[in-house]
Amino acid sequence: MADQGSVHLRIQENHVVMDNGIVQVTISKPDGFVTGIAYQGFDNLLEIRNEEYNRGYWDLVWSKEGMPGTTGTIERIKGTSFEVVVQNEDLVELSFTRKWDSSVQSNMVPIDIDKRFIMRKDVSGFYTYGIFEHLAEWPAFNLPQTRIVYKLRKDKFRYMAIADNRQRKMPLPEDRLGKRGRALAYPEAVLLVHPVEEEFKGEVDDKYEYSCENKDLKVHGWISDKPGVGCWQIIPSNEFRSGGLSKQNLTSHVGPISLAMFLSAHYAGEDMVMKVKAGESWKKVFGPVFTYVNSLPGQIFDPLSLWQDAKNQTLIEIQSWPYDFPASEDFAVSTKRGSISGRLLVRDNNELLPANGAFVGLAPPGEVGSWQLESKGYQFWTEADADGYFAIYNIREGEYDLNAYVTGWIGDYQNEQLINITAGCDIDVGNIVYEPPRDGPTVWEIGIPDRSAAEFFVPDPNPKYINKLYIGHPDRFRQYGLWERYTELYPKEDLVFTIGVSDYKKEWFFAHVTRKIGDDTYQETTWRVKFQLEKVQRNSIYKIRIALATANFAELQVRVNEYEQNPLFTTGVIGHDNTIARDGIHGIYRLYNVNVPSEKLVEGDNTLFLTQAMTTAGSFSGAFSGLMYDYIRFEEPPPLDSHFH
Structure with a gap:
């Protein structure tokens, strides 16, 4: 040397x-x-x-x-x-x-x-x-x-680290092979039956358990x-x-x-x-x-x-980013970049509030929310402070959409004007205001609008399929086979959630999946949300807003009070996110706004029926057909004399 x-x-x-x-x-x-x-x-x-x-x-x-x-x-x-x-x-x-x-x-x-x-x-x-x-x-x-x-x-590197609370000694690659390992419902997940070292016996090894969001x-x-x-x-x-x-990627895994x-x-x-x-x-x-x-x-x-x-x-x-040492002119050094700053506010319920902790980013031009699926160009993101102020530095030259989303509110913000970044520019967009979708006051809601299903009930894993790292861990969803627990918890009847009585942290299963009824046979499932209305505003439109955290070969059908009727709304078949199989808690964010005519509702007891109707998942079994909710809200119509936002 x-x-x-x-x-x-x-x-x-x-x-x-x-x-x-x-x-x-x-x-x-x-x-x-x-x-x-x-x-x-x-x-x-x-x-x-x-x-x-x-x-x-x-x-x-x-x-x-x-x-x-x-x-x-x-x-x-x-x-x-x-x-x-x-x-x-x-x-x-x-x-x-x-x-x-x-x-x-x-x-x-x-x-x-x-x-x-x-x-x-x-x-x-x-x-x-x-x-x-x-x-x-x-x-x-x-x-x-x-x-x-x-x-x-492999004879030297046995300890893997991804985060402060995601690090451990790892099995060997041969533990996944031959008689040492048994492949599970998809090839990446292997049960370690006879590993070289006894300490790993009975664990599931799956590279997707170690995936991570880009921001982390x-x-x-x-x-x-x-x-x-x-x-x-x-x-x-x-x-x-x-x-x-929020895009998730693989990191390190057995090898x-x-x-x-x-x-x-x-x-x-x-x-x-x-x-x-x-x-x-x-x-x-x-x-x-x-x-x-x-x-x-x-x-x-x-x-x-x-x-x-x-x-x-x-x-x-x-x-040190952007580095000043790469020789290629295609890598933009800091003098070939610009910056942008401003403040994001949210107008909701006629209030103007700072977008505390909003994610604000520049992405190539596209439809609202299209940054989630964008891969040809460059994206530049930051997190706003508690007062909604943000600054993004070292942006490559070009035309961008200014996008944002913020925990606590549904939907995506996109600025109406394109932002043109030139070398050395410092653009101040001042105060910008996001008006999340809303027609009227909230009657009831389930979950937290944060683009994730993590706040819902995540069951303990089957003791036969455990990754010890995630026992008692904040990321308890990173365990193999959790979708199977739904059939065990609800073998005959589906989930029923009563507004004002049920607790979504304990009673709203994190994934709306199929029910297993045979070796490779699955049936659709219908969840019921029971709620009371003291008064129904006649000749008006109520609104159900359903934010999905992910979908995989799923079809969500929505009915109110009349289960035997055609659905009031259907998403159609949506999603190839594969989050359920891959130990995830979110994929692509989708928002649906469903109109409910007042004649569908009654004073007193009402029931919202949510049916996940797909029972096959492409080439995979119907075990992975399903979706995860981010948040559901039921809104009454705006008061007749108001300028409700």
């Missing part, structure tokens, strides 16, 4: 080595696969038993125009030419490019890709970013996924105990990830595997797949992300101190 103090580059026949005296990174040439990371006496942190192309790599999933679904051809991005972009004592930047070749268009996504790797002086790790470009004259394509994958040494997904990684070494993925910005702050996800359809489905049309030019920079390595002296195993150090380094990376 080189002396610490400057960055050295060694170009070999089939490899290139970046070395700053702290860490040494070997990359295959011209492929651009990371074959080795040497650090602190480790010859290689990556799994040396894997082939060189299967240790550290960029990959993608793509399909041809018109192909449905979220899968396709997996392509490990393999460079065909290599270039030294920058080389001096302080920094080395390497480029591994792969040009699209029209003669092999059937098995190659029509994108030019430039993978860059950077090593800096005195920095314990290395950076990587990718520039993807599609020219207008090239064929159309779909891009469901792109990411970076690192496969670490800044650093994750693995720790080796002898010696005490950590290897971390630090993602300093959300701007290049699809779907906004030991560490991911940096850029595009994925997880918890969203086909609507999230990026689709580039013929005649459309597209370019995007993914990253840079930082692979950070840290250590403790001697043989100490202290994961908390390594985790804390990784979090401290993450703050440094976030504060």
Whole structure:
């Protein structure tokens, strides 16, 4: 290894080595696969038993125009030419490019890709970013996924950390295979029947149990105990990830595997797949992300101190964003960016209130709420303070919609005017006002409008299918098979919820799923909400507002008082979010506003019928057909003499 103090580059026949005296990174040439990371006496942190192309790599999933679904051809991005972009004592930047070749268009996504790797002086790790470009004259394509994958040494890295309260020693990859593991209702979930180490027996291993929202997904990684070494993925910005702050992505999982996800359809489905049309030019920079390595002296195993150090380094990376060192002009440095600030207020019940803790963001132009499914461009989000003030810095040049949503109110805000960001601009939009949907006063409500079903009743897992990490954990929903508990709790009759008596935290099941009545047979379920009206305002319209936290091959039918009649409203078949199977608590947010003519209501006892009518979930069983509610509100008509908002 080189002396610490400057960055050295060694170009070999089939490899290139970046070395700053702290860490040494070997990359295959011209492929651009990371074959080795040497650090602190480790010859290689990556799994040396894997082939060189299967240790550290960029990959993608793509399909041809018109192909449905979220899968396709997996392509490990393999460079065909290599270039030294920058080389001096302080920094080395390497480029591994792969040009699209029209003669092999059937098995190659029509994108030019430039993978860059950077090593800096005195920095314990290395950076990587990718520039993807599609020219207008090239064929159309779909891009469901792109990411970076690192496969670490399984004999060393056994302890995984994603958050302060989400870290643990992990099973081995062989525990999932053969007679050691038994596949459950979907292939990612495996019951560990005869694991190598007894402590994992009876646990379920499922990579989706470790997924994380973008806003919380800044650093994750693995720790080796002898010696005490950590290897971390630090993602300093959300701007290049699809779907906004609430989009969920995979992190680390048994392998030991560490991911940096850029595009994925997880918890969203086909609507999230990026689709580039013929005649459309597209370019995007993914990253840079930082692979950070840290250590403790001697043989100490202290994961908390390594985790804390990784979090401290993450703050440094976030504060340094946008980086000033990438050489590509496609990466916008701070002088090529602008900022915006303002204050968001909410007008509800004729009151003007500060949007305390609102999420405010710029996203490419689209329909209200379309940022949830956006993946071609860049998004820039922040959280407003308690008084609704917000500021977003370092926004790339371009035209954007200004969007917002805030806990406590339904719906999405979108500013009427597009925001044009230019280099160096500092736009003050002043006070902006969101008027959430409302016709009249609230008669009753169930839940909290926060785009999640977490406040509802989440049952204990089946003792046969447990991840010990989530016992007594705030994220108790991250357990396998919770959908099956509904049939156990309601074997014959469905859920009945009485307004003013029932408690949604204890009696409103978190997912409106099917009932299992045979080996692979499921029936629709109808939940009833009982409520009283002292008086019904005749010749008027009441309103039911139903905010869904997720849907998967579901159809919600709404009836009031007349169950045998045709539904008053149906969503039609909606959703490919797969949240129920994937240990989640929300996917894509959907809001429905249902008119209830007053003649449907009676003075005294009334019943709202909510039927989840779908009993199959595409190619999967009907176990995963269902939805999660975020919030339900029943409004009476506005008083005749009011200007009710």
